Amino acid sequence: MTPDVTAFFDKATNTISFVVKDPEGASCAIIDSVLDFDYSSGRTDTKSADDIIAHVQKHDLKVEWILESHVHADHLSAAPYLQEKVGGKIGIGKNITLVQDTFGKVFNEGTEFQRDGSQFDKLFEEGDSFMIGQLRGDVLHTPGHTPACMTYVIGDAAFVGDTLFMPDFGTARCDFPGGSSETLYQSIQKILALPDETRIFVGHDYKAPGRDEYAWETTVGEQKANNVHIGDGADQESFVQMRDSRDATLAMPKLIIPSLQVNMRAGQMPEPDEEGDVFLKVPVNKL
Numbered sequence: 001m002t003p004d005v006t007a008f009f010d011k012a013t014n015t016i017s018f019v020v021k022d023p024e025g026a027s028c029a030i031i032d033s034v035l036d037f038d039y040s041s042g043r044t045d046t047k048s049a050d051d052i053i054a055h056v057q058k059h060d061l062k063v064e065w066i067l068e069s070h071v072h073a074d075h076l077s078a079a080p081y082l083q084e085k086v087g088g089k090i091g092i093g094k095n096i097t098l099v100q101d102t103f104g105k106v107f108n109e110g111t112e113f114q115r116d117g118s119q120f121d122k123l124f125e126e127g128d129s130f131m132i133g134q135l136r137g138d139v140l141h142t143p144g145h146t147p148a149c150m151t152y153v154i155g156d157a158a159f160v161g162d163t164l165f166m167p168d169f170g171t172a173r174c175d176f177p178g179g180s181s182e183t184l185y186q187s188i189q190k191i192l193a194l195p196d197e198t199r200i201f202v203g204h205d206y207k208a209p210g211r212d213e214y215a216w217e218t219t220v221g222e223q224k225a226n227n228v229h230i231g232d233g234a235d236q237e238s239f240v241q242m243r244d245s246r247d248a249t250l251a252m253p254k255l256i257i258p259s260l261q262v263n264m265r266a267g268q269m270p271e272p273d274e275e276g277d278v279f280l281k282v283p284v285n286k287l
């Protein structure tokens, strides 16, 4: 089956959110939504999420799923806001519990922060499948960028999150806590084992030398042939060496501190204080 895929590009964080629709019905899933956040003022905004809601309402879609490819470190998820407005079950990979454990410690969260993934409606494992109307989704566990990264293969389309990027940009970084370039290499082999004509939709795009337009759609065949990090049969050892040395030069994403605290809670803010005010923490010299 060939789902209808609509992409929403967020310029502030270079994130692509997707609405994936059953071609024979009104059911859809929303993948990797964005809650706008201005760090300087500490203010959230729902413009990006409202664009998705407008699309859902305009086409009378029924949202079955709100999926996260992983706990994002560069943008906040709008999953709870979307769920409240248009419904759908919020799903993520089962290893979210490892991520919650790691960052529960980094942010010195108290016992009220559950580390069992219970903030989400569904925890997916490798081999799970789910339905979007008549359209079937299959789940691949593709860790490396983070331990909980999942690829959702929906009909002929694979939503790979932060594993592979466009062929001319390469692959995702592996230097966050719990990341591993060896593991990412193996996960990418799993994605590249899908049929060559499988459409691949990437979670971020930053353009690339010689390309002035943002892009997010490619295929398994194109990745195998042309990916600058992993194409043309690149072996694990040279990939790991390239990835690790490149990661050592990368700055932390601008929104990593608010993003992790919110996204490990399935997009919810921390509990308000007695006055009803909400605060995010900045751990000093921890990341």
Ligand SMILES: [Fe+2]
Pocket (backbone or CB within 6 Å): 070, 071, 072, 073, 074, 145, 162
């Ligand atoms: Fe990411």
